[in-house]
Amino acid sequence: MTRVEHDLLGNRDVPDHAYYGIHTLRALENFPITGVALSSHADLVTALVTIKEAAALANSELGLIGDREADAIVRACREIRGGALREHFVVDVVQGGAGTSTNMNANEVIANRALELLGHERGRYEHLHPLEHVNRSQSTNDVYPTAIKTGLHQGLSRLTDAMSALAEAFSDKSAEFADILKVGRTQLQDAVPMTLGQEVATYAVMLLEDVERLKEAAALITEINLGGTAIGTGVNAHPRYADRVREHLAAILGIEVCTATDLIEATQDVGAFVQLSGVLKRAAVKLSKICNDLRLLSSGPRAGFGELNLPPVQAGSSIMPGKVNPVIPEVVNQIAFRVIGNDLVVTMAAEGGQLQLNAFEPIIAHSLFETVELLTRGCTVLRERCVVGITANVDRLAESVTNSIGIATALNPHIGYTAASRLAADALAQGRTVSDLALEQGLISAEHLASILSPHNLVRAGAPASASEMAGGHL
Template sequence: MTTRLEHDLLGEMTLPQDVWYGIQTQRALDNFRITGVPISHFPELVRALAMVKAAAAHANQAVGTLEPHKAEAIQAACQDIIDGALHDQFVVDLIQGGAGTSTNMNANEVIANLALSKLGHPRGEYRHLHPNDDVNRAQSTNDAYPTAACLSLQFAAEPLRDAIAALRDALQDKGAEFTDIVKMGRTQLQDAVPMTLGQEFEGFAVNLGEDIDRLHDACRLLCEVNLGGTAIGTGINTHPRYQALAVARLAAISGKPLVPASHLVEASSDMGAFVYLSGILKRFALKLGKICNDLRLLSSGPRTGLGEIVLPAVQPGSSIMPGKVNPVIPEAVNQTVYQVIAGDLAVTLAAEAGQLQLNAMEPLIVYNLLNAMRMLCEACHMLQTRCIEGIQANRDQCARHVEVSIGIVTALVPHIGYADASRLARAALHSGTTLREQALAEGLLDAAQLDRLLSPQSMLAPHLEP
């Protein structure tokens, strides 16, 4: 195996000649083996890093601080990476010390070596084009990494929004399919009043759909970036025109409406946009989990539970009990929800741990946000295609529950009063009769009145006349 020798602040190291990263990346590989999840696991982050470097090279060339041949080689290398090249060379673990320096240097070194090859030089010949002096010119990890993080999260939000919309539409379709099926509503797991199964599923759809707009709001906050602030937000080592040029170019490359932060010192340590996004993801996850809890309850049985819906059978449910089928898709979604909630706590603690002009825990924040978005996207798709679209209603069971319910006594309250209605419900419950039978036996109302008042359809919307 051919090798090359590289050196840095701490000394020298021998690297395989065929790798595109350099010595600082290798040190990070040796130091950080936390999650086993490399940068390349999230292509949106790799693309965002390359976009930041391309925008910086463009701005540096424009202000005359980077030679044109170097700037052009760097931008060409970045474009290759944006298009998907060499993602496997982004090898550093997502969780790392140094506030993201290892991620930034992994990008700097890969881009430098790819640019060197375009200029006709071997990898590692940094005297011709250097990872720090050229690729990282007018940047610090402290502005390049957060900017790439903001951009990557916006990229990750796109498929998540699509997945939420598709799941919402599937639930809405089920709501339309079940619009004529009357069933009992329940509060605190006790019989309440009638509703339709369609109303229940429509409620699920509206509940999830609200968060598409909230996710859009969070992405709007992520459009304010601190690129150009360098180390702590003062812009040291940058040209006066660099920041505006770099952010404008990054907006053009990414297609996102990025703007410079209004106060770079504040923006360099502020984690508020990340915390807000994490809260939105947790909010959506909680809603998703509640819906899956409901699906599991509504499908419980099949003969000794509620049994009002039938979930698609996607795999055998037991290694010992023949014929058993479990609600494995909602269960998997519930577990996803718990992980997102745990990730939100990690983001919260990491954001609070910032000190003075920097938050060194940002890698943990980025890891948890990207991971949550990917998990939720996959969970939505799985729930939609392998569960919601195949749900069937058990019409007979829904009707039977309405028929024997005591909860429908609520419809009699305006006509016989709360006290008599309470007594009637208790008497029917103790005698084992239906509410209608008990009311007839006591002569409270005649058959025609009871048929009209206890008709489930009359309880589905406001109808009371003075």
């Protein structure tokens, strides 16, 4: 069964069951690009219908549409915000037209549901129209970027929560591993001792730094251009519309949004998206570095570092019995690669804007929403399926400290750089420990050596007492 709808290009048969209309139908035909429907970005759909609800309330207050029509639009929007009719948001996320197809998809679904609420059949637009009523006082060019910003704001809240929870899991592991000595490394070579707790604590700090950076970036996307309509001049909008719609939008969202002081600039400038994308990339790079470390530290179990044990979550090979791979850090690495690629897409799309509008906001939106969702899921999976179950291979760690050439660095202030270098070279050549050779060669007393190599002195700032202060000590 179909119904006939009309646009400037002519008539088309629209499936009767569909809440979308002719504009969406044409977009389905024109943009079979990614196979990813608008409904896959739930935050964007929610943001779109929230804007339509705020617009209907503002238009009604200003006498631009009737109260009965406004009430039906508001009721339809609230149903969709609650999860209804999401399957009818069908246009491809990547499209030409600067997001017009997305805006029209929302207008048509809302209008047809509102028609039903008024007791009419879908497609009877003489009673309530997608453009005359749902889209009143609006343009895609102010609705779409505002929807991207407010939708991303909601997603960023979940992402920062996930990152904070992951940081907390690392902090818990840091406390658990606080007294376990290990060898620190620079350039994959032995450096100086530290605790495993110190090593893991840095991951929490790295993540929390970027939680703060993301909150700063989120503040930049609370500036909106609603009321600017086509290019920011406000054509076809009531003089008080921008203030009214902003007030309603803020009330519905529960966040403070502000109208840009220069709506023409705000309509064409996507700098806030570039800024946000860069911070998301920063977080992804750090997250990937952490996962690189986890894979290195857990490598083995016999022929690698073997210092950490990651929880086994699945068999690792179809041919090698008993092999278990670090699949959770590996998948997070791949998320980071995707995020880094998305950042380049956002950069190029932002640069490609021309004159009063950036036509490439659909790919910016898709890239940013995908990035936020991937990072949120990645942080959650890394915490739940990996970090909380990490254990330390204590014997392996202790052995590495005992045999480390890096111990010579701790002796440097007490026996001198030249003697310490010679000691390190001799230990490496002879397969001996630095401690044994230092005592054997009479470079330091046993009591003084024990003080220098105590866990407290090895891993914290400040040197132990000098040789002359050690009773019975000698150089």
